[in-house]
Each structure stands twice: as structure tokens, then as C-alpha cells.
Amino acid sequence: GENVEQHPSTLSVQEGDSAVIKCTYSDSASNYFPWYKQELGKRPQLIIDIRSNVGEKKDQRIAVTLNKTAKHFSLHITETQPEDSAVYFCAASGANAGGTSYGKLTFGQGTILTVHP
Amino acid sequence: EAQVTQNPRYLITVTGKKLTVTCSQNMNHEYMSWYRQDPGLGLRQIYYSMNVEVTDKGDVPEGYKVSRKEKRNFPLILESPSPNQTSLYFCASSQGTRGTDTQYFGPGTRLTVL
Numbered sequence: 001g002e003n004v005e006q007h008p009s010t011l012s013v014q015e016g017d018s019a020v021i022k023c024t025y026s027d028s029a030s031n032y033f034p035w036y037k038q039e040l041g042k043r044p045q046l047i048i049d050i051r052s053n054v055g056e057k058k059d060q061r062i063a064v065t066l067n068k069t070a071k072h073f074s075l076h077i078t079e080t081q082p083e084d085s086a087v088y089f090c091a092a093s094g095a096n097a098g099g100t101s102y103g104k105l106t107f108g109q110g111t112i113l114t115v116h117p
Numbered sequence: 118e119a120q121v122t123q124n125p126r127y128l129i130t131v132t133g134k135k136l137t138v139t140c141s142q143n144m145n146h147e148y149m150s151w152y153r154q155d156p157g158l159g160l161r162q163i164y165y166s167m168n169v170e171v172t173d174k175g176d177v178p179e180g181y182k183v184s185r186k187e188k189r190n191f192p193l194i195l196e197s198p199s200p201n202q203t204s205l206y207f208c209a210s211s212q213g214t215r216g217t218d219t220q221y222f223g224p225g226t227r228l229t230v231l
Contacts, residue, residue, distance in 0.1 A: 001176065006159070032217035036160075043207060043222040044160065051217075089159055093217050096173045103167045103215045104175055105150065107160040 002027040002094030006108025014116050019080050021111045023090035024072040029102075032093040033066060033073045038110075039086045047088075048075070080115045087112050119144045121223035123208050129229045130198055138193045138226050140208030146221075147214045149191040150175070151183065153204040154225075160207070166191055167214045198230045 003026040013019050025033075034049035050057045050064045050073065057064050061080075066073040077084055090108040095101065121142045130136055142149065150165040152175075162175030166185040180202060182194040191210075195202060205227050209220040 009157075032215075034220070036220075043224055044220075045222070046219045049219075091160075093215065101167070101173065102217075103148065103165050103173060105162055105165070105216050105220070106176060107152075107162070109157060109159040 001097060002030060002092055002104065002106040004090060004092050004106045004108045006090050006111060008111060009109065010112045010114070012114045012116065013080050015080060015082060017080055019075075019077045019084070019113055019115075021075045021088055021090070021113070022072060023074070023092075023108050024070075025092040025094075025106075026071065027092065027094045028068075028071065030092040030094050031102075033064070034091050035064060035075050036089045036091065036107075037086045038089065044089060077113075080113075082115050082117050085113060085115045119221075121208055121210055121221050123206075123223040123226050125226060126224060127227050129231065131231050132199055133197050136195050136198060136228075138195075138206060138208075138228070140191045140193065140223060141189050142191075142210040142221070143189065144210060144212070144221065145188065146210035146212050147188070148211045148216045148220075149185065150209050150216060150220070151181070151191070151193045152207045152209065153177065153202075154207060155204050163193070163206075165216060167216075198228075200230050202228065203230045204228060 031052035036044040208223040
């Protein structure tokens with residue numbers, strides 16, 4: 001089945017700096033890669049996603065890049081602000097155990113991002 | 118208000134006592150899923166459902182059961198809970214059948230099994 005590895009596990013930056021979080025996946029047939037942000041004590045919320053037919057997607061200060069050949073994708077946050085401090089999760093869609101359908105979503109282990117004022 | 122609700126929000130129980138955590142969404146979503154969140158392990162999918170009466174195993178299905186008899190409800194059943202099922206549980210739903218769009222998460226259920 002799909003395996004998603006996320007690095008780093010913690011990331012500390014100064015306000016205004018950029019932050020990059022990287023994920024690798026194992027199932028070459030995966031075609032959907034979302035990123036979720038979880039603030040302390042809250043539920044995860046989608047911040048950006050990318051599909052396999054696109055190499056890059058941007059939404060204001062947030063961008064995601066996808067390299068299908070290398071099977072990795074990255075989250076880029078520019079001009080970080082203290083309110084960006086949270087746990088960030090990447091995920092990849094994949095097949096079920098029998099490979100008969102696609103609906104399984106595998107998450108990375110999470111990155112704790114701290115933005116210092 | 119469009120939302121995913123879970124009940125109970127907090128539960129302390131003992132080993133072996135069957136329990137059910139309910140999940141309901143009012144957005145007419147096709148896809149629903151259960152996750153558990155443990156420190157250092159991220160979110161791990163337990164079961165998902167692509168449609169009514171269609172469920173499939175996620176990455177950590179052992180010790181859990183689900184059913185999807187109605188579109189809006191997707192309860193999680195622990196028939197004989199054990200301490201290693203102590204965790205924070207999230208239910209989520211999304212519009213399409215394959216979960217490849219925005220997942221809306223419920224508020225979470227913190228379960229402690231003694």
C-alpha cells in the first residue's frame with residue numbers, strides 16, 4: 001500500500017522567512033496530494049491540494065510542487081507569519097489493499113512549524 | 118450550517134466494553150472516513166466509505182468496525198476496546214466518491230481506554 005514520509009518533523013523559522021516541508025510517496029498511481037493545517041486543539045483544515053496532472057499550484061503565500069518522477073511533493077510558505085504556526089500534514093491518495101479501487105488517503109507524520117515573531 | 122458532527126467528544130471507558138462513536142454530516146457528501154491521531158504518527162485512516170453500503174479498510178482497521186447504512190451517518194464501532202486504542206479520533210467527509218477533494222473534519226473524539 002501507499003507509504004508517505006514527511007520531513008522535517010519540526011521546523012522553526014523567523015517571521016518573514018520561507019518554510020519548506022517535503023513529502024515522498026510510494027504508489028506511482030497516486031493522483032491527489034492535499035496539505036492540511038492543524039492549529040493547536042483544532043481539527044485539520046485543507047490549505048492547498050494538487051493533482052497529478054499539474055506540477056505546481058499557488059495560492060497567495062502558499063505553493064505546492066509535485067515531482068511525479070521522483071514521487072515527492074513539497075509545501076512552500078513564503079513571508080511566514082506567527083499565525084502560520086501549526087502542524088502541517090501532507091497526504092496522498094492510493095489504492096485499497098487489493099488494488100481494486102482508489103479511495104484510501106495516507107497521511108504523513110506531520111511537521112510542527114513554529115514562526116517566531 | 119454545513120458541518121460534520123461527532124459524539125461523544127470525550128469518552129473514558131474500560132477494556133472490553135463495546136462503544137460506538139457517531140459521525141454525521143449534513144452536506145450530502147458521498148465519501149466519509151475515520152482517522153486516528155497519535156503523537157508522532159500523524160493521521161492514520163481506519164476505514165473509509167465511498168458510498169452508502171460501500172466501505173473499505175484504511176491503514177489501521179484492526180479492532181474497528183464501521184457501517185454506512187445512510188449517506189449522512191458513518192458510526193465507528195469498537196467491539197472490545199483495548200488500551201492501545203486510546204487516541205484522538207476524527208471523522209471526515211468529502212463531496213466526491215474517492216476522497217480526492219476537500220475533506221471536512223469533525224471536531225474530534227478523545228477516547229481513553231483503561
